[in-house]
Amino acid sequence: MTETRRVFIGGVGYTNLRDLSVGPAVVQELRRLAWPDGVEIDDLSPGGPIAAVHRFRELPPYDRVVLVAAVDRGRQPGRIYWYRWDGILPDRDEIQQRVAEGVTGVISLDNLLIVGGYFAIWPPDVILVEVEPVDEDWGPDFSEPVKTAIYALMSIVRRAALAPLVGLATDPATAWEEMPETEHADALYDGTEA
Amino acid sequence: MCFKNLPIEFDEQGKAYLREGVRNPYTYDTKSLATDDDKLRELLAKNGHIKSVDFDPVTRVAGALSFHTVVDINERKVLSANSMATLFRGYEVILKGRDPRDAIFISSRACGVCGGVHATVSSEAMEMAFGLKPPPLGIVLRNMLLALEYLYDHPLHLFLLAGPDYSQALVETSNPELLARAKQTLAPGANLHGYSTIAALMEDMNPLTGALYLEALHMTRVAREAYVLLGGKYPHPETIVPGGVSTTISLQSFNEIYTRLAQFFDYSKKVVAIWDDLTEFFYDANPLYRQVGSRPKNLIDLGVWDDPEAYDATYQHLSEWGDRRWATPGVIRDGELITTRLQDINIGMEEFVEHSYYENWDDYRFKTDPLGAPLSPYHAWNKETKPRPGGQNWKERYTWDTAPRWDRMTVEAGAYVRLWNTAAAQKLPWNRYLEATGSSLRISMPRAKMPEMELEWHVPQDWNAFERNRGRAYCIAYTTMVCLDNWQIGMDLLKNGKTRVSTEFELPRRGTQIGAGFWGAGRGYLSHHLVVDNGAIANYQINTPSTINASPRDPWGNPGAYEEAVMNTPILENFSKIEDYRGIDILRTIRSFDPCMPCTTHIHVDGSDHVISREINTCACGLDD
Numbered sequence: 001m002t003e004t005r006r007v008f009i010g011g012v013g014y015t016n017l018r019d020l021s022v023g024p025a026v027v028q029e030l031r032r033l034a035w036p037d038g039v040e041i042d043d044l045s046p047g048g049p050i051a052a053v054h055r056f057r058e059l060p061p062y063d064r065v066v067l068v069a070a071v072d073r074g075r076q077p078g079r080i081y082w083y084r085w086d087g088i089l090p091d092r093d094e095i096q097q098r099v100a101e102g103v104t105g106v107i108s109l110d111n112l113l114i115v116g117g118y119f120a121i122w123p124p125d126v127i128l129v130e131v132e133p134v135d136e137d138w139g140p141d142f143s144e145p146v147k148t149a150i151y152a153l154m155s156i157v158r159r160a161a162l163a164p165l166v167g168l169a170t171d172p173a174t175a176w177e178e179m180p181e182t183e184h185a186d187a188l189y190d191g192t193e194a
Numbered sequence: 195m196c197f198k199n200l201p202i203e204f205d206e207q208g209k210a211y212l213r214e215g216v217r218n219p220y221t222y223d224t225k226s227l228a229t230d231d232d233k234l235r236e237l238l239a240k241n242g243h244i245k246s247v248d249f250d251p252v253t254r255v256a257g258a259l260s261f262h263t264v265v266d267i268n269e270r271k272v273l274s275a276n277s278m279a280t281l282f283r284g285y286e287v288i289l290k291g292r293d294p295r296d297a298i299f300i301s302s303r304a305c306g307v308c309g310g311v312h313a314t315v316s317s318e319a320m321e322m323a324f325g326l327k328p329p330p331l332g333i334v335l336r337n338m339l340l341a342l343e344y345l346y347d348h349p350l351h352l353f354l355l356a357g358p359d360y361s362q363a364l365v366e367t368s369n370p371e372l373l374a375r376a377k378q379t380l381a382p383g384a385n386l387h388g389y390s391t392i393a394a395l396m397e398d399m400n401p402l403t404g405a406l407y408l409e410a411l412h413m414t415r416v417a418r419e420a421y422v423l424l425g426g427k428y429p430h431p432e433t434i435v436p437g438g439v440s441t442t443i444s445l446q447s448f449n450e451i452y453t454r455l456a457q458f459f460d461y462s463k464k465v466v467a468i469w470d471d472l473t474e475f476f477y478d479a480n481p482l483y484r485q486v487g488s489r490p491k492n493l494i495d496l497g498v499w500d501d502p503e504a505y506d507a508t509y510q511h512l513s514e515w516g517d518r519r520w521a522t523p524g525v526i527r528d529g530e531l532i533t534t535r536l537q538d539i540n541i542g543m544e545e546f547v548e549h550s551y552y553e554n555w556d557d558y559r560f561k562t563d564p565l566g567a568p569l570s571p572y573h574a575w576n577k578e579t580k581p582r583p584g585g586q587n588w589k590e591r592y593t594w595d596t597a598p599r600w601d602r603m604t605v606e607a608g609a610y611v612r613l614w615n616t617a618a619a620q621k622l623p624w625n626r627y628l629e630a631t632g633s634s635l636r637i638s639m640p641r642a643k644m645p646e647m648e649l650e651w652h653v654p655q656d657w658n659a660f661e662r663n664r665g666r667a668y669c670i671a672y673t674t675m676v677c678l679d680n681w682q683i684g685m686d687l688l689k690n691g692k693t694r695v696s697t698e699f700e701l702p703r704r705g706t707q708i709g710a711g712f713w714g715a716g717r718g719y720l721s722h723h724l725v726v727d728n729g730a731i732a733n734y735q736i737n738t739p740s741t742i743n744a745s746p747r748d749p750w751g752n753p754g755a756y757e758e759a760v761m762n763t764p765i766l767e768n769f770s771k772i773e774d775y776r777g778i779d780i781l782r783t784i785r786s787f788d789p790c791m792p793c794t795t796h797i798h799v800d801g802s803d804h805v806i807s808r809e810i811n812t813c814a815c816g817l818d819d
Contacts, residue, residue: 014303015303015430016300046428046429046430047418047428047429048306050411050414050415051415051418053411092401092402095402096254096358096401096402097253097254099354099401099402100253100254100255100256100355103307103354103355103411103414104256104307104350104790105256105305105306105307105309105429106306107306118402138288
């Protein structure tokens with residue numbers, strides 16, 4: 001990185017719910033890597049979205065936030081999708097319901113985005129890296145497709161975190177597998193290596 | 195003699211035995227619900243003013259709860275109510291065959307609010323099974339941790355979940371005449387909470403924007419930080435172990451906890467004044483509000499916060515150490531405290547599944563408890579969890595919840611039962627801040643920005659939704675002062691070098707051991723019953739407050755506590771057309787119990803072991819904000 005900036009990488013997910021636990025597992029692996037100054041990595045699941053609001057409000061704003069999670073959106077199971085969050089919030093009743101879920105223990109990427117959005121903790125640049133879960137049973141192991149996707153998830157998160165702040169594409173959703181291998185790194189960004 | 199329905203009597207030494215001459219002491223006939231259901235269908239078909247009103251899901255509660263009612267709009271009465279836990283709690287199944295120590299961490303996941311107390315109760319079950327007594331500081335730290343967990347829970351319920359039901363935004367829609375009155379009503383507690391009128395108070399209870407809503411969000415953080423200073427992590431600590439805690443503590447961490455706890459001194463005074471004022475305002479505005487959420491004064495609690503000198507984890511001394519708790523265990527029947535003995539509470543509790551998605555079990559292993567008192571086939575040590583998914587049928591089965599009954603009577607669990615039992619029993623251990631008078635509990639609050647003062651919770655004349663919330667508000671003060679008392683005991687232990695926080699143990703690999711943890715979640719009654727065979731869990735049963743309160747009808751056709759309270763609730767909402775009916779009185783009733791259903795986080799799919807973590811149905815039948 002040539003500029004000093006603050007980037008936060010967060011995992012979101014339950015513990016011991018197989019593929020739904022991939023977010024925290026990915027950030028745990030990412031912590032083992034070397035990172036430039038200004039990059040922080042943590043699991044945002046404990047305490048839910050309100051704990052995240054409390055935490056982010058005490059800190060100087062981040063320039064970018066990258067969130068990684070398994071999210072069931074009815075897409076192709078096992079596939080990775082990444083995109084910039086559009087920042088659109090639902091109506092107030094829905095937000096209140098998400099707060100109620102958050103304080104009572106529901107762990108969900110959408111709740112985190114909505115509650116965090118309402119309390120204005122997010123920078124304009126929030127990148128979501130998601131994998132469509134295959135197996136949501138109880139247990140510590142991932143399904144084979146999601147297990148295989150962990151390296152790719154790590155790679156995308158790292159790229160997203162380190163890419164320059166300008167020049168990000170805003171594709172609503174892009175599937176990793178649909179791209180040629182050579183484009184994996186550059187598809188979303190302007191091609192400038194960090 | 196506390197039992198009326200179970201054939202259990204006591205000899206001169208207080209030892210329980212089965213009444214002689216009763217051939218099959220625990221058998222019963224199941225009453226069919228078909229007749230009642232047929233009558234309701236007929237009424238619905240013939241009368242346009244009788245409507246089915248469903249709340250699916252009930253919003254602003256923890257977890258998945260649905261509610262079905264049949265309402266007579268003309269008479270403004272609820273004719274029928276069915277409470278439905280829509281998700282299956284599979285922890286009993288998951289835990290079978292595992293190392294007992296896994297239960298601490300797995301059962302903690304039963305709830306995203308009460309994870310700490312599940313872990314603790316699990317540890318206590320093992321302490322009883324394996325004969326482990328924690329050192330005094332381990333017990334004191336546990337008391338503090340669970341006080342702090344309640345200080346997270348109570349504000350969030352009072353202002354984030356139930357609170358919006360009393361906010362300006364909601365009242366101006368459901369009962370505009372009340373808001374007009376509130377604008378003219380001076381608030382008696384203005385010097386404590388700062389709001390000159392009730393309307394100003396209601397405005398700051400508005401969801402998302404109200405100052406009281408936002409303050410409660412902040413206070414959950416304060417409590418959580420204090421918890422983490424001791425427990426390392428919240429809501430699923432990894433420092434809870436059989437025989438105490440595994441955390442390292444120091445005078446510095448104690449001081450840091452104090453700075454958080456002290457923030458609850460004034461907050462307690464403020465919250466009590468708010469809920470006193472709101473309650474009295476509604477009563478004055480319309481005395482029928484005294485009937486919202488009313489039900490018989492039949493309540494139960496296991497007590498919490500152990501005396502470090504008394505608790506030895508043994509079943510043999512169960513009732514002795516139970517009586518020494520800062521919150522006394524007890525059962526209240528028709529407003530009278532009939533026992534405080536933990537053993538009585540344990541042997542009188544049964545769970546029935548006639549109207550639940552479970553199969554009954556055939557045989558039972560434990561005919562008596564470890565003291566020789568009789569145990570029912572439906573007692574937790576004998577219960578088996580046998581899921582039987584099926585269609586919803588009000589006449590037969592309609593919920594994943596079971597029907598726990600004490601002495602075959604519908605009872606209610608809640609934080610406020612701690613107040614009631616403790617006030618009535620007058621068995622508090624030596625302490626600095628609490629005094630039980632028999633009909634009230636006096637709580638001495640220290641000076642902070644506000645002066646020191648005494649708060650006094652009185653056993654209520656009426657039992658209803660408002661008194662549940664008012665009681666919970668007093669519980670913030672009660673809990674704060676129990677925590678401070680334990681903080682002071684902990685400081686003394688530290689200063690005297692008594693720093694040991696746990697007792698080592700080895701897991702027995704042979705034989706059978708049984709144990710139980712008896713405590714309370716933020717919402718009240720929580721028990722874990724454990725059977726270990728040759729080092730592995732043979733049976734594990736969790737009974738939560740919402741299992742008790744959200745229960746369906748029992749074999750005798752008696753409704754569960756939510757159902758009963760909803761059926762007693764008059765419809766006071768102001769509406770002219772049925773399309774405008776939002777069900778606020780019913781929702782106030784349900785939410786006053788502080789329903790917590792995440793212990794039912796997983797749904798079972800027939801014919802497989804498949805579970806999913808979250809299932810939210812939407813329906814515009816009820817009030818969804």
